[in-house]
Amino acid sequence: MLTAALFDFDGTLVDTTEMIFQSMRHATTSVLGRDDIPREELLANVGQPLPRQMEILDAEKAELLLESYRAHHEENHDDLIREFPGIAESLQRLRDAGVKVAVVTSKRRRSVEMALEALPSLDLVVDRFVTLEDTTEHKPNPEPLLRGLELVGDVPKENAVYVGDSPFDVQAARAAGLRSVAVSWGAFSEDTLRQAEPDHLVPDIDSAVDVLLGGEL
Template sequence: MSDKPLRLVIFDVDGTLVDSQAHILGAMHAAFADEGLETPQRSDVLGVVGLSLDVLMPRLAPDADQAAHARLVQGYKDAYMAIRAEQTSAVSSPFYPGARETLEALHAQPEVLLGVATGKSRRGLDKLIEGHGLEGMFVTQQVADFHPSKPSPAMLLEALKETGIEASDAVMIGDTSFDMEMARAAGIAGVGVSWGYHPRENLSAARTVIDSFQALPSVLDEIWKG
């Protein structure tokens, strides 16, 4: 039996664990085309990844009305699932280098619990977990269906509640300013990753920013040592 305190490591998904930008951009293009609207620029789409769909659509289509935003949300969901049905998760949302190995190494430590806090829907996360064979990996899974959008701390506060872990024993890992601001609002240390959808300069709320998954174990040790 380990005498180490229980820790909780919570991961964002898109842009952090997996690179799903081709899938995201394709589904966004389909949704906007169905609505007869011009597809937003790639940088604009990736800049709002992580927000819930009902929050990001008005940002991408500020001149559209509420009904159009609702259709865009549904159109995106339908297109995303259609694309996923045609491709495996390994193709449409491949792991970033070192992601799977890092998850497996952390999961093997009895004092470490793993969680997810994502702007994905329950259905989308379930498909990704199934596609990558991650069943049983995450003890707490927070999705957009049941929470206000990031950067609200609601997802992280629920993850702490579900696991019984104190904020000081938890870390949030993500690629966007929304992830890092969410972590700060929840009183959790945020670790930004430089390979995702927001540039490093947007991650100012992070405790630190890493450039590879190989750097994560030593960063976690340093945070918890402090």
């Protein structure tokens, strides 16, 4: 019986893909002098902590990249963030069915707070949040997901699921011993997600909740 649903944040509950891309483009152009890095490469590691993404781009200039990204992100956040339709209503369906809902993200708490200020309906339908500062290890390590289960009442792994839009979300769920639902409306293609071998791959939030509540897991 499903009693807890853990969700990724960026690309899963909030539409931040364009915001992330533009901030990445700004950072790599201003710091590295490169505007030729393909969109797919700039978004390839979304789902991991931002400092790690910058290290992958350029280990020696990771701090400068991070500073440039965050400056652009904060300045343009409210103009670029978007709401996926039906998210709050679908999460409420889960809560009405007695399922606890938590967010487990690699995002900083301040960035999550900015998103909730822009899209306040989400804060009303999420029970707990696990952010970058709450764990020592980060996705695809299982520690953040296990922390999420603790926060919603030490829910057994067999009664929980993780929903996310990146291969790192699927890997983290597997490492934590949770079932995984990959969603294809975020930063990654269906083919990329399918290669990660999630338990389910769904095209929209209604389908995700139908899977969670329909006993298909």
